[in-house]
Amino acid sequence: MKKICNYISMFILLLLAVTSCKDNDNWTIIEEAQPGTYVVGSATIFSGEASTSALKPVKLDLGDGLSETKPEIIGIYTWLKAGGEFNISVCKAVGEEPVHYGKGEVVEEVPDVISICNLSAGGPAFTVASDGLYNIIVNTSLNQVSILPVSWGIIGAATEGAWDKETPFNAPKFDATSTTVEWEMSTTLNAGEFKFRYSGNWGYEIPYDAASKVKIFTDVTGTKEGTDNVLTEGFSSMETGGANLVTNIGGQFSVYMKYDIRAGQFSARYVLTGEPIVPPAYPENLFIVGDAFQGWTPETDAEECIPVNGTPSSFWKIAYLNPGGFKFTVKLGWGGDFGIAEENADAIGEYTKGGNNINVTTPGYYLIYVNLEDNTVSVTDVNIYLFGDVNGGTWDYDEASKFTVDNAAKKITSPAFAADGNLRMCIKHPGLSDWWRAEFNIYEGKIEYRGNGGDQPAVPVKAGQKAVLDFTDGTGVIQ
Template sequence: MKNLLLKTTKTVAILAALFGLFTLQSCKDDDGTVTPTEEIVEDGFYIQGGATAYSGFDIKATLKTAKNEVLQEDRATLLEVYVAVKAGTEGFNIIQVNGATKTTWGPGTDWTTAMGGNEEPQVDIQRGDIEEGTSVFTVPADGLYHVVIDTETGRGAIVPVKWGFIGQATPGGWSGDTEFDAPAFDMTTMTYGLSDVVMSSGEYKFRYSGGWKVELDSTLDLGDGNKGVKFNTNYGGALDALVAGGTNMTTDQSGIYDVAITWTAGSGHSATLTRTGDVPPRDWSNVSIGLIGDGVNNGNWDGELHATTPAKDGDTYTYAFTGVELVNAGGFKLRTAGTWDDVNLGYSSDVLTGPDKADITDDGGNMKVAADGTYDLLFVIDAKAETMSLSVTKK
């Protein structure tokens, strides 16, 4: 595929953003001849075809710059759009506009369909080279699809989108997605969601079809040892400003929630999370928590040491880790025994207390002791207030 540097004309771009595409008003020459109406379209790549809502050039069907997940930075040649597509043979093409030149792109000879791999959406993903020509892309079922191309490598992918969420705050934790109810098919907007979901306080993200990313290329040298081109299939950031591959979002309070993520043609995705009810304070009595990481003497990241259940006083639960040898050579966390789905406590200045809390430093989100030493650690959870603290005392 040609790697073209697309031109941008400011006047056209502004008008195109306002009107999608527009025409110049016809006028008469001196001899009375009517000049044909001309279509002026902003340079770029457009979805177009009978299986979509777009038979002409529409700004809502423009592929836009996406992040390369490898670096989590915008990649000028990586372009994406979420689009509603109908099943059948009509299909669609990607039309490239570069000045007066319009080029039609379709699937290449190696375009194949296969189940997503590790960390990819667990659905049949179409991907391969894209080639100049009128062969159309087709899909097996009506639905929302993520269409992505990279103009440098000439690769592309089409992925079915089934939204859900995942994380400590969700019913499935970080181990499994909670899939949202699918909406009726619509070419303009679709909302995926669930009602009456019991959530805990903690982190979560939206992702579709059970995956974090999709790989288009594994060999392209990006420098500094980084290789390949991948695109995100998850959203973080904030409910009112979703970011592909963004930071985890959080719930401040356990409760019953209604959750929804809405796709709208031309404007992308937006989300809502509404708390509708309370849940009783959690009973932590039988929950075992330990220390994990190479910052604990004889420890590693494969399993916990010093795991214990708490002493209970009303809704307050205290985990006592006494005589723990911490080493400066590595970092550590507190986590629920055997899983990251529940307690997953790294460095937080708001949580640390006690006479020697300054000995604990931030090690890329993990905790790290300033110098080797033996410590008593008290981890306290107030289940009613949904707060936690870690007291640090050097022996």
């Protein structure tokens, strides 16, 4: 009887051990590797071809809020250790021995951003210079691997660096037991929008085939839309390519981010640690009205100004003004209307918000810019510029790319496009922190404004063409 009990005890212990091994996919080797591509080696947390070490289809950025996956582009976020080595392991059929690929010819190398290499069967194993989370992407058709170190930061209108620069998290902490990576920071946030981003840019283009590239995401955000896309004190799931996160109050926050390697899931939360800062309330809309424009009846004559992207206090408009006067309303009716404190003779000038009409003597096109945070009204000559591809790839205000204003014909015309590419147009004003906050384009003969939206759909044009704008009826042509 004693022997039987011993046998039973040994069997139970063996059963528990086997069950425990099967439950931990991080280190269990699949006896017969399933067809797929894996990351393996001493630099990884995986000891072989496990389900959690398999690369999976990657969401690709198509622009305009769209995304797709391609079967040839697969990837994995995982923790890698300096001092170890890793390979890309490819198993083509059940029962076949996986082929381990190492580093081949370097295709592209940007320090601390990306390394793209050809894969070489039996080549030297890959290494990394420091422990950390990495995004490993394989193009199975080109037999290439892209390796991106992931150093998260927070970016957006709500952050100290606005949309220009990430505020970095503290160094990540890896928990080998839970196979999670966590980041944290203490930072000041303003009410506004933000995302989490790495690499210092919005995505990165990697080769797709011999003639084209695809763009991977380098940001994550919440899974909801609009004002519902907020963080709470509990962890919320994050995704790539979604809408901006929003915080409705400012203050000092502790921000936390986590990646569960086994689940392949990012999440984030924040906690307000100081007094909340409630932002001032600005009108959602601003309208121009007056006999210098279309008339003094707001319900029928007022026309909407354009919000400056990510700047609730500011609006702009290009308008053809006739001799007369104008002011602003916050609705299609009277109440809350304002003009300027000064008494002016003609339109152009820098003014303080007040109760007087803005007088116009000289007819023509004007650029109007209102900043309700500073309580200022600016009226200037019109300054519109081409940006990007069509001015030869310059992403700055270039006088050679400035539009010409013809007040007699009521047309505003660009110089001839210097190169083929996508058309981008914007105004120039000292109140703007970034050119794209006040850009617009032409769609089916109409001028459409970016406002508070994301990147507008691409408008491909040819070298030598011009854009002709008519703001009196909101139309435009490319000819």
